[in-house]
Amino acid sequence: MARRRKGKAGQRRVDFRPNRQQPRRHKHFGSHHLADEAVEDVHLAESVRAKGELSRRRTVVERLDEPLDGRRMRGKAVAVRGAYVEVDDGKELWLCTIRRILRTRSIDTRSPVVVGDDVIFAVTRSEGAQREGVIEEIAPRRSTLARSDGRRTHVIAANVDQAVIVSSIREPRIKEHLIDRYLVAAHAGNIRGIVCINKADLDEDDEIPEILERYTRIGYLAGATSTKTGQGIRELRDALAGKVTIISGQSGVGKSSLLNAINPAWNLKTAAVSEATEKGRHTTTTAVWLKLPEGGAVVDTPGIRALDVAMVPLEELEMHFVEFVDRVRHCRFPNCIHIHEEGCAIKAAVEAGEIDPMRYESYVELFMELSELRAKRMGN
Ligand SMILES: Nc1nc2c(ncn2[C@@H]2O[C@H](COP(=O)(O)OP(=O)(O)OP(=O)(O)O)[C@@H](O)[C@H]2O)c(=O)[nH]1
Ligand SMILES: [Mg+2]
Ligand SMILES: [Zn+2]
Structure with a gap:
């Protein structure tokens, strides 16, 4: 569903997500006009959603607004480690477990609380070195980055503004369709996608510019980086400033290295990719929330192998x-799926060179996957 809302100031309808807009000009890292977008807040987002649809969630919001007695506190989940969640109350870290009732209500099979969740927890221990609590409420999420194979859904992080989708041109070799899968997942989760191609120092055949152009021409912010030469690091830092950003991509592409380049104080663990397979070693094992000194935060995440987007309804894929x-x-046909129909404006645009053939291929690949999943479900 398109989530549109009115602008704060005027009556002009503005897009909820900047990357739905047609590009006004090419955007490369470091172009600052994107930096003033207002960050959504939960209450604003809630107030414009359909009535009824989210009444339960609204009740939760109201409860989250109530003043808390001394025994209950608010905080943000900054790391999830097995059954434990680290919650930051703005000053201190609390090690929290999760009330069982939240587990049974969860759509995520791993944990009902994910990094970025705003929570209310009951204090169970406030003396000594280790503060402890039990999470009792999870605020409605204004955005999520999730993946789903149709049976299981895994929410990678919640309440982020943007996702930097990191690939490396080599070691491991870039998977171009994976970028499009990420952009679909981010868009579906209300997150602005940003394309980052790392290891630009290994781009011997000068392939990166053409790939970046594919995304900048349709309005995405996209840039090349190298932690070896420092290329693009300042621009990436600028793109993160004041925002909440998740950094995601395959293992070994250099996500943690990029964050270390931005802020060496984080000192995140990194490891060389395997020489034999050119694959990463899954060095980062859990998503962690890192506060930016100048405001905002970044979430470093473990590398993923594949990104299935079965949470996206087939009818909504095109948008x-x-x-x-x-x-x-x-x-020509209102129910055109843009694959074999006569008079299809999408296919015509591909032929005219207005839509990139790789992007179209990604669409077809995802459409086929989603329709196979649907056929399987109906067969059962
Ligand atoms: N040549 C080159 N190597 C890089 C660059 N950035 C990172 N690397 C190397 O790539 C390897 C993997 O980097 P990591 O930062 O651990 O990758 P990651 O994406 O965090 O991997 P996971 O935590 O496993 O998901 C390390 O050996 C880095 O030194 C770069 O710009 N150029
Ligand atoms: Mg890492
Ligand atoms: Zn069509």
Whole structure:
């Protein structure tokens, strides 16, 4: 569903997500006009959603607004380690468990609380070195980065503004369709996607510019980086300032290295990719929330092997391809799926060179996957 809302100041309808807009100009790392976008707050987002749909969630919001007695506190989940969640109350860290009732209500099979969740917890121990509590409420999420294979859904992080999708041109070799999968997942989760191609020092054949152009021409912020030469690091730091950003991508592409380049004080663990397979070693094992000194935060995450987007309904797939959105109404058939129909505006745009063939291929690949999943579900 398109989530549109009115602008704060005027009556002009503005897009909830900046990357749904048609590009006004090319955006490379370091272009500052993107930096003034307002950060959504939960209450604003809640107040414009359909009535009824989220009444339960709204009740939770109200409860989260109530003043708490001394025994209950608010905080943010900054790391999830097995059954324990580290919660930051703004000053101190608390080691929390989770009330069982929250587990039974959860759609996520791993943990009902994910990094970025705003929670209320009951204090169980406030003396000594280790403060402890039990999480009792989870605030409605204004955004999520999730993946799902149709049976299990894993929410990687919640309440982030943007996702830096990191690939490396080599070691491991870039998987171009994976970038599009991420952009779909981010868009579906209400998160702005940013494309980052790392290890630019290994781009011997000068392949990066063409890949970046694919994304900047449809309005995404995209840039090349290298932690070896320092290329793009300042621009990446600028893109993160004041925002909450998740850093995601395959293992070994250099996510933790990039964050260390931005702020050496984080001193995150990194490891060389395997020489034999060119694959990463899954060095980062859990998502962690890192506060930026100048405001905002970044979430470093473990590398993923694949990104399935079964949480996206088949009918909604096309709207997560930003360059399709304004074209689909020109297709001859209203239910056109843009694969084999006559008079398809999307296929015409591909042929005319207006839509990148790689992006179209990604769409077809995802469409096929989602329709196979649906057929399987109906068969059962
Ligand atoms: N040549 C080159 N190597 C890099 C660059 N950035 C990182 N690396 C190397 O890539 C390897 C993997 O880096 P990490 O930062 O551990 O990768 P990661 O994405 O955090 O991996 P996981 O935590 O396993 O998901 C390390 O050996 C880094 O030194 C770069 O810009 N150029
Ligand atoms: Mg890492
Ligand atoms: Zn069509």
